[in-house]
Amino acid sequence: MASSANSNQVPKLYRSVIEDVINEVRELFLDEGVDEQVLMELKTLWENKLMQSKAVEGFNTEEQAALQAAAQQQAQQAQQATQQAQTQQVLLPPQQQVTSWQSTRPTVTSAPQQQVIVQDPKILQHMSATGMNAATTAATLALPTGISPYQQLITSQGGNLPQTIYLKTVDGQILQVLRAANGTQYIIQPQQQMVLQQQVLPQMQPGGGQAPVIQQVLAPLQGGLPQVLAPLQGGLPQQTGVIIQPQQVILTGNKVQQNAQVMQMTGQPGQVQQIQQQVQQVQQVQGGAAPGVPQQQQQPPMMLQVDGAGDTSSEDEDEEEEYDEEEDEEKEKDGEDGQVEEEPLNSEDDVSDEEDQELFDTENVVVCQYDKIHRSKNKWKFHLKDGIMNLNGRDYVFSKAIGDAEW
Amino acid sequence: MAYQLYRNTTLGNSLQESLDELIQTQQITPQLALQVLLQFDKAINTALANRVRNRVNFKGSLNTYRFCDNVWTFVLNDVEFREVTDLVKVDKVKIVACDGKSSDYFSHSSLIIRPRLFLTQ
Numbered sequence: 277m278a279s280s281a282n283s284n285q286v287p288k289l290y291r292s293v294i295e296d297v298i299n300e301v302r303e304l305f306l307d308e309g310v311d312e313q314v315l316m317e318l319k320t321l322w323e324n325k326l327m328q329s330k331a332v333e334g335f336n337t338e339e340q341a342a343l344q345a346a347a348q349q350q351a352q353q354a355q356q357a358t359q360q361a362q363t364q365q366v367l368l369p370p371q372q373q374v375t376s377w378q379s380t381r382p383t384v385t386s387a388p389q390q391q392v393i394v395q396d397p398k399i400l401q402h403m404s405a406t407g408m409n410a411a412t413t414a415a416t417l418a419l420p421t422g423i424s425p426y427q428q429l430i431t432s433q434g435g436n437l438p439q440t441i442y443l444k445t446v447d448g449q450i451l452q453v454l455r456a457a458n459g460t461q462y463i464i465q466p467q468q469q470m471v472l473q474q475q476v477l478p479q480m481q482p483g484g485g486q487a488p489v490i491q492q493v494l495a496p497l498q499g500g501l502p503q504v505l506a507p508l509q510g511g512l513p514q515q516t517g518v519i520i521q522p523q524q525v526i527l528t529g530n531k532v533q534q535n536a537q538v539m540q541m542t543g544q545p546g547q548v549q550q551i552q553q554q555v556q557q558v559q560q561v562q563g564g565a566a567p568g569v570p571q572q573q574q575q576p577p578m579m580l581q582v583d584g585a586g587d588t589s590s591e592d593e594d595e596e597e598e599y600d601e602e603e604d605e606e607k608e609k610d611g612e613d614g615q616v617e618e619e620p621l622n623s624e625d626d627v628s629d630e631e632d633q634e635l636f637d638t639e640n641v642v643v644c645q646y647d648k649i650h651r652s653k654n655k656w657k658f659h660l661k662d663g664i665m666n667l668n669g670r671d672y673v674f675s676k677a678i679g680d681a682e683w
Numbered sequence: 684m685a686y687q688l689y690r691n692t693t694l695g696n697s698l699q700e701s702l703d704e705l706i707q708t709q710q711i712t713p714q715l716a717l718q719v720l721l722q723f724d725k726a727i728n729t730a731l732a733n734r735v736r737n738r739v740n741f742k743g744s745l746n747t748y749r750f751c752d753n754v755w756t757f758v759l760n761d762v763e764f765r766e767v768t769d770l771v772k773v774d775k776v777k778i779v780a781c782d783g784k785s786s787d788y789f790s791h792s793s794l795i796i797r798p799r800l801f802l803t804q
Binding site for chain 1: 686688689691692693694696697698700701702704705710711712715718719722723725726727728729730731732734735736737738739740741742743744745746748750755757759762764766768771773775776777778779780781782783784
């Protein structure tokens with residue numbers, strides 16, 4: 277259990293220090309001719325960083341307490357909407373035609389083959405049953421909460437042309453999901469830079485069929501927290517095929533890099549046809565793998581693949597090449613057999629301490645002042661005061677600390 | 684001048700980072716940032732001395748010790764920190780302790796002897 281005394285004390289103490297400092301430097305700021313607004317900005321930055329660090333519990337300003345309350349309300353509303361949406365979802369086996377429930381869907385085009393996406397702030401499920409693709413399967417797209425769509429516009433063309441699904445996110449951005457004929461899916465989001473990785477985990481359904489379950493890991497580049505969505509289990513239809521192929525998905529910024537699978541995305545729906553033509557070409561070129569996509573993870577990410585990780589071809593090629601090179605270098609350096617599997621000869625030299633003893637990332641630190649340090653043979657006694665401790669990621673304070681240790 | 688010891692804490696680091704950001708955007712000068720930090724030193728020292736009233740005990744094994752420039756630095760292993768309410772265990776902890784008897788009040792600034800005029804009449 278958390279220390280009730282200390283965890284009550286620390287936020288208050290920090291808050292009082294912040295107030296003191298800000299008030300004291302206000303004069304300094306004015307003397308330098310710096311605006312009061314900058315001072316407020318300093319305070320805000322400071323408090324935000326403290327909150328982000330999670331070292332202090334319950335560290336909220338009044339405004340943020342109000343914000344949190346508002347956020348909680350929104351979360352509750354979202355949950356209610358989720359429950360409603362789930363009851364409205366219509367899940368059909370893949371071979372069925374969609375015509376029976378066309379009227380109830382918020383579709384845009386009147387094309388005979390259409391897809392239905394039921395509104396769901398957290399989970400997007402859509403069925404596709406085109407006449408041409410008898411083996412078309414329904415996949416469940418689980419989008420992270422940050423891109424929760426509440427409105428979907430669907431266009432599709434028959435035949436081998438890819439199908440486009442537009443998802444409009446809560447904050448107005450347009451997500452485009454292109455599903456090509458062979459099932460590869462791309463999600464293009466022009467506004468944000470995020471790296472989305474999907475993994476397809478085939479799972480056995482009670483009915484006996486295999487339903488692909490998608491796990492997405494969203495790692496926004498701006499330093500947000502990665503979100504992992506639990507795989508969807510309820511409500512998945514009996515499926516045979518899998519739309520989503522194990523490929524990595526990379527969301528792009530405004531630019532698009534040279535990649536066979538990456539398409540120009542300008543953020544306008546009007547470009548869809550152009551993009552789909554490119555997709556056609558890509559399909560021809562595509563050898564069944566994503567040649568450049570995994571490499572691009574280190575460069576500014578452009579494209580979002582929906583079909584999960586597990587690329588083959590080029591990734592292996594590169595790795596093999598690098599591996600060979602390293603092996604050659606090692607052989608030259610060592611001047612012996614230089615096999616990588618053998619232990620290096622110097623492995624038993626020197627007894628060095630292991631550096632990774634901490635369970636957590638933080639090094640546990642205590643900064644304080646000492647009243648008295650005493651030693652008797654190898655028995656040490658510490659009398660410390662006025663300290664701030666960071667242990668296991670949390671902050672503590674003390675006015676006095678007494679300790680014993682054996683050396 | 685109070686100890687700058689507490690700048691490397693969550694509170695102090697977040698302040699320094701915030702100040703750095705403002706310097707980057709040229710909203711404040713580095714000189715002003717330094718003044719803020721000095722003010723922070725004073726505030727945190729005062730707060731710890733006056734507003735905190737609790738005791739902690741700890742026990743562990745001493746890995747290393749160092750005493751240099753009147754600063755003790757210890758590294759302890761397998762330590763238990765005990766307060767009245769609860770217990771925190773860590774595998775490794777570093778303790779940095781400045782002299783509690785004399786703070787910098789008596790060191791830096793006072794070493795510059797200011798001439799005093801005795802007016803006698």
